[in-house]
Amino acid sequence: MRKSIGYAGLILEVDLSEQHLRVRELPDDMCRGYLGGIGFNARIVYDQVPAGTDPLGPDNVLVFGVGAMVGSPFPTASRTEVSAKSPMTGLFGTSNSGMFFGIQLKNAGFDALVIKGQSPTPVYLLIEDGSVNILGAAEIWGQDSWAALDILKNKYPGAEAALIGPAGENRVRFACIENSYYDAWARTGLGAVMGAKKLKAIVVRGRQGLSPHRTDSFIEIAWKARQLIESSPFFQPFKSYGSMNAAMPYGSFKALNAHNFNRGCLPDWKENFARNKVEELTKGHIACQSCIIACAHWVEIREGPYQGLKMKDMEVTPTVSFGSGCGMSLEACVKAAEMGQRYGMDMVSAASVMAMAAEMFTRGTITAEELGYELNFGDDVAMLRLMDDIAHRRGLGDILAEGAKLAGQKIAGGEEYAMHIKGLEMPMIDPRGRFSTWSLGMLTNVRGGDHLRCRNPIENLRYNENKFAYQKERFGFDQKMYEALDMPDHLKKKAIDLEADTTDIAIMSRWAEDLINLFNALGVCIRPPVEHKIGPTILAEAFTAWTGMEMTAEELMCAAERIWNVMKLFNLREGEKTEDSRFPGRFYQEDGGAVKLDEQQITRVLRQYYQARGWEPDSGRPSPEKIKELGLD
Amino acid sequence: MPKPNADSCHDSLVREHAIKTIVIIGNGAAANSAAETIRSYDPRIQVIMVARENVPEFSACALPDYLAGWVSRSQPFIKKPDDYANMGIEMHWGQSVQRIDPHTKTVATESETINYDSLIIATGSRAAVPALNGSGLRGNFVIKDVADIDAIIAHRPKHVLIVGSGNIGIEVAQALQERECKVTVIEQRERILPRIFDGEPAGRIAEILTSHGISIYTGESVVAIEGYQRVERAFTDKRAILCDTVVWAAGVRQNTELAESAGIELGKLGGISVDTGMRTNIASIFACGDCVESHDMLTGKATLSLLWTTAKDQGRIAGANSLGCKLVYPGALNLVVEDIYGQCAVSMGVNEGGLCNQDLEIFEGESEKGYWRLLVREDRIMGFQSLGITTGLGAIMALMKNRMPLRTVAKILSDQGMMRRADWYLPARPFLDRLKK
Amino acid sequence: MNRLIIIDSNKCTGCGLCQMACSIHRNGQCEASLARILIYRDEKAGIFIPMTCRQCTDPPCAAACLMNVISKDYETGITIRNLEGCISCRVCQVACPFAASIFNYLQERVENCDQCGGDPQCVKYCPYGALKYTDLTDNMDLVRDAEAKRRLLP
Numbered sequence A: 001m002r003k004s005i006g007y008a009g010l011i012l013e014v015d016l017s018e019q020h021l022r023v024r025e026l027p028d029d030m031c032r033g034y035l036g037g038i039g040f041n042a043r044i045v046y047d048q049v050p051a052g053t054d055p056l057g058p059d060n061v062l063v064f065g066v067g068a069m070v071g072s073p074f075p076t077a078s079r080t081e082v083s084a085k086s087p088m089t090g091l092f093g094t095s096n097s098g099m100f101f102g103i104q105l106k107n108a109g110f111d112a113l114v115i116k117g118q119s120p121t122p123v124y125l126l127i128e129d130g131s132v133n134i135l136g137a138a139e140i141w142g143q144d145s146w147a148a149l150d151i152l153k154n155k156y157p158g159a160e161a162a163l164i165g166p167a168g169e170n171r172v173r174f175a176c177i178e179n180s181y182y183d184a185w186a187r188t189g190l191g192a193v194m195g196a197k198k199l200k201a202i203v204v205r206g207r208q209g210l211s212p213h214r215t216d217s218f219i220e221i222a223w224k225a226r227q228l229i230e231s232s233p234f235f236q237p238f239k240s241y242g243s244m245n246a247a248m249p250y251g252s253f254k255a256l257n258a259h260n261f262n263r264g265c266l267p268d269w270k271e272n273f274a275r276n277k278v279e280e281l282t283k284g285h286i287a288c289q290s291c292i293i294a295c296a297h298w299v300e301i302r303e304g305p306y307q308g309l310k311m312k313d314m315e316v317t318p319t320v321s322f323g324s325g326c327g328m329s330l331e332a333c334v335k336a337a338e339m340g341q342r343y344g345m346d347m348v349s350a351a352s353v354m355a356m357a358a359e360m361f362t363r364g365t366i367t368a369e370e371l372g373y374e375l376n377f378g379d380d381v382a383m384l385r386l387m388d389d390i391a392h393r394r395g396l397g398d399i400l401a402e403g404a405k406l407a408g409q410k411i412a413g414g415e416e417y418a419m420h421i422k423g424l425e426m427p428m429i430d431p432r433g434r435f436s437t438w439s440l441g442m443l444t445n446v447r448g449g450d451h452l453r454c455r456n457p458i459e460n461l462r463y464n465e466n467k468f469a470y471q472k473e474r475f476g477f478d479q480k481m482y483e484a485l486d487m488p489d490h491l492k493k494k495a496i497d498l499e500a501d502t503t504d505i506a507i508m509s510r511w512a513e514d515l516i517n518l519f520n521a522l523g524v525c526i527r528p529p530v531e532h533k534i535g536p537t538i539l540a541e542a543f544t545a546w547t548g549m550e551m552t553a554e555e556l557m558c559a560a561e562r563i564w565n566v567m568k569l570f571n572l573r574e575g576e577k578t579e580d581s582r583f584p585g586r587f588y589q590e591d592g593g594a595v596k597l598d599e600q601q602i603t604r605v606l607r608q609y610y611q612a613r614g615w616e617p618d619s620g621r622p623s624p625e626k627i628k629e630l631g632l633d
Numbered sequence B: 001m002p003k004p005n006a007d008s009c010h011d012s013l014v015r016e017h018a019i020k021t022i023v024i025i026g027n028g029a030a031a032n033s034a035a036e037t038i039r040s041y042d043p044r045i046q047v048i049m050v051a052r053e054n055v056p057e058f059s060a061c062a063l064p065d066y067l068a069g070w071v072s073r074s075q076p077f078i079k080k081p082d083d084y085a086n087m088g089i090e091m092h093w094g095q096s097v098q099r100i101d102p103h104t105k106t107v108a109t110e111s112e113t114i115n116y117d118s119l120i121i122a123t124g125s126r127a128a129v130p131a132l133n134g135s136g137l138r139g140n141f142v143i144k145d146v147a148d149i150d151a152i153i154a155h156r157p158k159h160v161l162i163v164g165s166g167n168i169g170i171e172v173a174q175a176l177q178e179r180e181c182k183v184t185v186i187e188q189r190e191r192i193l194p195r196i197f198d199g200e201p202a203g204r205i206a207e208i209l210t211s212h213g214i215s216i217y218t219g220e221s222v223v224a225i226e227g228y229q230r231v232e233r234a235f236t237d238k239r240a241i242l243c244d245t246v247v248w249a250a251g252v253r254q255n256t257e258l259a260e261s262a263g264i265e266l267g268k269l270g271g272i273s274v275d276t277g278m279r280t281n282i283a284s285i286f287a288c289g290d291c292v293e294s295h296d297m298l299t300g301k302a303t304l305s306l307l308w309t310t311a312k313d314q315g316r317i318a319g320a321n322s323l324g325c326k327l328v329y330p331g332a333l334n335l336v337v338e339d340i341y342g343q344c345a346v347s348m349g350v351n352e353g354g355l356c357n358q359d360l361e362i363f364e365g366e367s368e369k370g371y372w373r374l375l376v377r378e379d380r381i382m383g384f385q386s387l388g389i390t391t392g393l394g395a396i397m398a399l400m401k402n403r404m405p406l407r408t409v410a411k412i413l414s415d416q417g418m419m420r421r422a423d424w425y426l427p428a429r430p431f432l433d434r435l436k437k
Numbered sequence C: 001m002n003r004l005i006i007i008d009s010n011k012c013t014g015c016g017l018c019q020m021a022c023s024i025h026r027n028g029q030c031e032a033s034l035a036r037i038l039i040y041r042d043e044k045a046g047i048f049i050p051m052t053c054r055q056c057t058d059p060p061c062a063a064a065c066l067m068n069v070i071s072k073d074y075e076t077g078i079t080i081r082n083l084e085g086c087i088s089c090r091v092c093q094v095a096c097p098f099a100a101s102i103f104n105y106l107q108e109r110v111e112n113c114d115q116c117g118g119d120p121q122c123v124k125y126c127p128y129g130a131l132k133y134t135d136l137t138d139n140m141d142l143v144r145d146a147e148a149k150r151r152l153l154p
Ligand SMILES: Cc1cc2nc3c(=O)[nH]c(=O)nc-3n(C[C@H](O)[C@H](O)[C@H](O)COP(=O)(O)OP(=O)(O)OC[C@H]3O[C@@H](n4cnc5c(N)ncnc54)[C@H](O)[C@@H]3O)c2cc1C
Pocket: B025, B026, B027, B028, B029, B030, B031, B050, B051, B052, B053, B059, B060, B061, B062, B063, B064, B095, B096, B097, B098, B122, B123, B124, B125, B126, B143, B144, B167, B168, B255, B258, B288, B289, B290, B291, B306, B307, B308, B309, B311, B335, B336, C066
């Protein structure tokens, strides 16, 4: 029987080697145990990818899991998680994106899409209201993602598409999967997986709407959630300024990746990336499905070499990655974002690899002869040229396209400039300038050097006082904020010490990871105003009213924890080691404009984190008791 | 398009106290539209309707749906018998007007004579049945009112021959196929829907119909019907077809005899000739609906529109002007929407045949949803036809009605600021993008 | 008292909440295609334009309707439909310049916005104030402004 309450009720499996389709019913225990989105992905990837699989081989499995609450008016419920074994880390690869792909896939009848095998010739997938076709992609293979999208959207009006660009086709390891024109499932190299499968695009169009189990109460809860988000002090700044909010405080903490993590902040950072500069280029907000924030901006460059460029942009991570990491101008960052999108490349990784190359060039590890041109920090033209070379695997670009870790191994003397954790390039925040829950999260993250899976819901960006205590960060809010935070009391007491005005990093990391996991399972966005105000209590109410499955806040958090543990178990099966959870060597040896990291202290806080997770403190492995408790034995 | 302005009409009304009684002949779309318009402008004036039939207003457009069994028998009726009285309209049921006397300003039925100050003739049309051998046999049908459908259903048709492939013929063909009849359509011209669609779209529509089992023969005419007491077979100039039922959908004839005998002029095409205020050549006598010959909004040429929307629109003008208003009819703009086995076929404006002009530019396109063609003359959209498409058409219709030069449209589409201001045209962009150059 | 939903497309972010609100409140189902408001999206120009029934004084849909089920409610100024009579021939859909006649496939009827009886949910949900529900008599300037914006300068 098809459920159309909350869930679409079906999982679609496509085997590209056999050109075979299978539709499975979504079992109830999968919904209760793994919720949706990242949860489905974790379970499916864990079950279906054999240990030691070549990430770019036919046995890797690419899963698109739509968040459980996507398709509803719950604020920001739009997100879809894509996962596979990552060609960057060899571990669990996963990435999350919003816009309209998820709602279309769900409305087309599927909560998850599982892609296996490898097609002999380029193909694309057309999924429409329950009908699925594998079609030849000769017309769009080789096209950049915008050109291919133009063709597809013209052919299938009203459809959404996930697709790869030349980078994915060329198996650039950090290629991403584009989500329509301006968004992407960027991190961990999923585009290379899709490219290796010779799958150019997935076009979805659906009209079978979903119904809440209890309409009236769902409407009420969703409205309450909206009011909660709007009441967050982070809401207004975020609404008007988007994620670029973080660019200035992190600059002033000297906690940016300036010139490949050589310095905490560029000298003219404030002038070049200040609010008014950003505002000059932007107009209008752009939202994902059901979002009340609309953090993205429409950008138009009206003068200079990139005049005429128009696109959705000014998301902090890529902008700062290029701007601070490679020293590029704000306008060139927009150009780089355009290229990143057309070529289909993870911009964080690309920027990191480009910064690495610039540093190697500056230090003489590589030469202008090898590169074909000089590559100095701040040279916009050369940087963009390198980006082009990487996407098309030309010259040294071919080696850099392997990602920082592998390129560092291939280029003699290059390893020390590769700024990655577990094989994934680090984003633009530098733990030496500010050590917080966020920083620890980069070490504990199942997907490697990345900041998006752990973020303190009440992070206070005004303070950076206790930057090297490692154990705590400053809480800095009043009692009211404390009380309003949706977190079980016993945990909250442990996590936040009101008297000392501190937050415990290890405990908060664990909570934040699970919370974000919950968001990614339900398809809700993790933007600060949402993460701050929306907690398991209201999500449990909403989930119950939406799907008709009674779940309490504790049960939801338990499911989120289960998901995290499954991903960790996958990583351990693939050979992740305790010592992999380490920042690049530079962070312990150089001060980078701030202060060197203390490795022992970090090991200590990691142990505390493992304990908070109920894992074995020495090995960082889930303990047998934990595994049993989560029903994973 | 000029809008009826009740206030200005009332102003002129004050000066036309002479009008106290308005008589409307007919009970179709045009007649009812006129009556309602008069009522909405003036709640007191006496309105008398005289109609041949004994049933309230119905929409012929729903008859095929009733024939197919998709809707109930009561669905085509859009008024209830007492709606007239409730609106203060005097309805003289079941009376056929025999004579109009413009001198005494009276109309005479079999049983009574009625005085009028203004007269509106909305006598509509009837299906044309040629006088052929056998066209009087049992089993010959036309489709004009609910009783016709009742009769067809009672006849239990199995093998049906439909003569004519206009919109009525095509709808009836699908309806009877739904009733599990074996259906054959004969069209005299070289393609189906000749008045509505051009060759390419008509061909596509024919393909869908044939793929659903309807046999279509074009370029043939029926020459005789044979059978013992009832229809058994029909002959065209090319073949014999076994059938137990013949439905005549080969055009309609205007009901103009009554008007003609009163000295009212007819046009070249055979309809009652009217000016842009729906006035006939005789003072105080107006005409509207299927029975008149009006002009086409886009080409300005005389036309018999024969459409529901046109009848309503003309009725509105005739009604208001019969009170003394000075409304101007902008001309007939054709809009036909056909459901072809779930695919929406649309034709608006004029088709190639109606334009017969060398300056015609034709833009065609095809998306995965369907096919469309745009007819352009002198930088203006003259016609649009599509199959399978439902979005963006309203904007095309508006562009066509406003007679917007395409140069202007192209200018708008290439400028973002203008585009936002003219946002309602945007859904039509897929059809216009090609014009940009 | 005539009230109208006025659209300022410059403010629209394309979030689709108006459509969600409409379809969930009116059909109990979350589905853009069932909403009586639609959003014209031009992603590549960064333009999102909501379109809904403008409650025309002389509605082309009513003039076109083959079953005469569309009429004006002179008290509220709303274009109303007697949906029982509708045979879903879709003529009104083609006649509406704003693409605001919406085919509801659940009921097989064509519908237009009825302002939710005076409390339009789309307006309530719109987070950026692109939709406003205003009183015509009080806000003639706003109406004029919006109309002026719409009108073409040749
Ligand atoms: C089966 C069918 C399907 C159709 N489908 C469509 C469609 O999809 N779209 C579309 O736009 N159009 C369609 N039409 C055409 C549309 O129905 C007509 O254009 C419309 O009904 C014309 O209205 P009218 O009032 O002018 O004439 P009619 O409807 O013909 O009404 C004429 C009236 O005058 C009365 N009358 C005539 N002579 C006298 C007299 N001497 N005394 C008293 N009363 C008299 C008649 O009894 C009748 O009440 C269809 C028509 C048919 C038959």
